[in-house]
Amino acid sequence: MSTDHDGAVDVLDSAAAREYRMLRHIVNGTNAGVAVLDTRLRYLYVNPRMARWNGIPAEDLIGHTLAELSPHVHRSEGVLRQVLLDGQPRELVLSGRTRAASAFERREWRSTYHRWEEDGRVFGLIGVGLEVSAPRHYLRTLESAHRRLTLVDAAAARIGSTPDLDTTCAELADFLVPGLADVVTIEVLAEEGAGRARPLKGVLRLRRAAMAAAPELLERVRAFGRPGAYIDYQPGSAIPRCLETGQPIYDNLASDEAFRAAAPQPERVAAYRELGIHSALVVPLLASGQAIGTVSLARAGDSPTFTHEDIKAAQALAERAAVSLANARHYTREHTMALELQRALLSEPTLPHRDLEVASRYLPSGTGALVGGDWFDTIALPGGRTLLVMGDVMGHGVEAAVAMSHYRSMLRTLATTGLAPEEILDQADHMITMFGFERVATCLLALVDTSQNTCTYASAGHLPPALIRTTGGTLLLPVPPGPPLGTGFSGYRSVSRTLQPGAVLLLYTDGLLERRDEDINTSLRRLADLALPTGAPLEEVLDTVLLRLATGPVEDDTAVLVARVRRT
Template identity: 55%
Template structure:
């Protein structure tokens, strides 16, 4: 039995013939032996790879181009079965190009001579420009989709902190591992200490962390705190130039300069923070604060293009929503403070008259309204009580409310019937130029006569709670004239029994008016009111608000009074 003979080596490849065919081709071309070592490289491939042909010969691709993913598994498959294949490669060659990472499309064919496999030929075309353009197009489409989504998810309310939370939740993890929104403190409604000279003080309104950071002890602080930034901090530079500031934090010195406090540098290092960008939040030429984004771990650094461009676009859109929210909050605060200052507690009109009042503003999502009340002493133990509601909301409504109350005090006279007072009030309002209508209910109580004289200008009826009675009386059938400010007049006075101990309860529509419910049904529920066991008017009002004001959508003013012989006046709330 003969010993196995070694396999014959593959036939030699005619390199000269290949050179004649490939030399002038604009595509990069190479011939490999069966071990995928270079046998020939044409001039075009020399230029692509950035080294001469001689540096290729006899070496594998990985030896010549260690920075290139050459798809050798595809080349070996072509050698094995002879089926031509294409593959894309990427990486960096020795040629210096400005595009950074490069991309090539390669086509591979097996070479055979006299039926024997003798090597492989590869044809390579660079597609870097087209690939980058395609990637930029896909990124642009992604950014447009991101912006479309942002329009629906950021700025859904007129609350600043909610808008800030929506912004940070949106950009993490889409653009960053950490996102923080910090804003200048409000100008009114908050007492914040003044920062030192040259220091910018911001309030951290919202913060979001990526999934990998949520279980760690955050070195980024917490929402709600105030942070001081020194003059060389990125935040100050961002606000001064109204442009994004990119900080690639390679050294502790850079981290120290960017951190709001030096104690946080170690925490930043612990989570691998290495890149940050500060984006201004500006609306109508006014800085509102900053959006700060940070990346940690293996996330890429921020650069001038790409993510920073989209971050600035998102910040610009969010700034418009924040400006609306800030202006709303500013007006809301002024209106509320004005209304509270004008709704001073009614003074006791007489030692034998008890009065209690409450004012409850609507939820934070609604502007302050023009609810008002007043108690004016008259002669002979009588007193005039007024409950009104100016149409609309905001500062204008609060100011109009103050005008109505001042005019009422000027026109009310001792011997005048309630409907005559309303008529004079209506005429005076029309002459004064106040452009907001108002409802108003007047009640004149005669503690000796045991009656209450009522007149209404578009206002809801009062409620009477008699001592020992199982249910309250709603004056639902009293005549109701047009609202004040219309100039139509036509008011009437109605007498209702109101003896000693009977409580007169007056209110604005925010207490009972509910969307989708008939107002008569809403008012009818007030007939279930009874005097509390304590007999205190303050307890009655607390019970009323607990029962009826929970889902109110408007401001509420309530007033309770009674004539009670032998009891001195007391008032709280």
């Protein structure tokens, strides 16, 4: 029996040893960290994975608490003590930094703790955990990217609503405060020769296009330079460095020395400190690799410092805004050039005969369209007659302005030949087609004969003239419509009507009436319903017409001409 008994013991001992070796192999080889803590939360055992996480040899961990050896790792000891008290397993998330090297600035672990007890006696806790730094980092990256996209989408609806550069900059600055900063200024590259005297060598001069700040800071921040002011930046300061490298420049909790180096001028540091500014960020405004300017963001008082996510968000918004700003700058330059060219080409009309009063007005559009090819003219002819011209070249921009000049000169030349209005249009259409003009134009001619109190009209696809009568009301005059000039179809007809002294003849281009959301017939009815005192000076008549009809955003240029036969 003893032999059998001893054999059984050997078998049991051998099975226990194998089980122990198997369990030890599993615990030592697993990717999970395993730790056994005593009732005072000191390590009794850690497996190799747990030791590697801590960056401390296993034997050096024994007898110490996590807080003693890894003070930068957060773990709720209150929860662990609750597990010791009631025996209910609990899951914890640990986060922070240990002594071990890691690709993640912030590491995270998810662990479950069980109470270790035998025969009613509590010996401590057993914890098993996995590091989740990589998936948590990935998740945060996705969430951050989603927030940035949401921010950029929101900005798209608020930034770039007009083709005006300064307005776009103001929209961007207002969007950034208070979401990303307490103070925002936007500077753009200044035009050559801008400002008073030329800046010193090495000094960069920029124009402040926009500024925004928290309400309690706004008035004091304006002392640094309001929108429209030119600011000189010392060599090596933050904004010149940002423009030179094309990369963000930021400084959190900056020292006075760092602020002096980054500021436009060193003497501003005291004012920055008085405002409580502690962190600054500058991001470039780049479009197709070309610098437009910079966005400067600052945080003050209790606001947190800038994070890497803040920098990415600011960059994304600057990239989005830079596209609008580049378009706005292009529009501003082309619009200014076209408008100057048009003004040069659209010289003042010649004087009519003394028996005819004339007044005119030209209004460029206030929207994104470039300057158009609208024109008007008054040409005094023999026999006391005056030819009134109103025209509109198709399209906008420099080409339209140049085409307008050709049309205007051609009609002036043809008017001196003594041709009737319909014949002038026929000849003009033939010549334009022969010369190969690429832009057609509508045109209305009105030949006023003050000796007969008549006016003869001919139209090349233009809107009808209007007569503001002395008896009250406005009459739209039906004129046989012909094809626009430049189509080669010709076939124009004229119609003559009485023009009583005192009545006001109104010629105009479509910018006066047309609206995107309104049918042209509705617009013409608004004109027909217009009631004006005909005895007022013609400039006042023009003002009233524009006040009542040119309402809301005008999407095309507007030319208006009024004429009146003097009473004898």
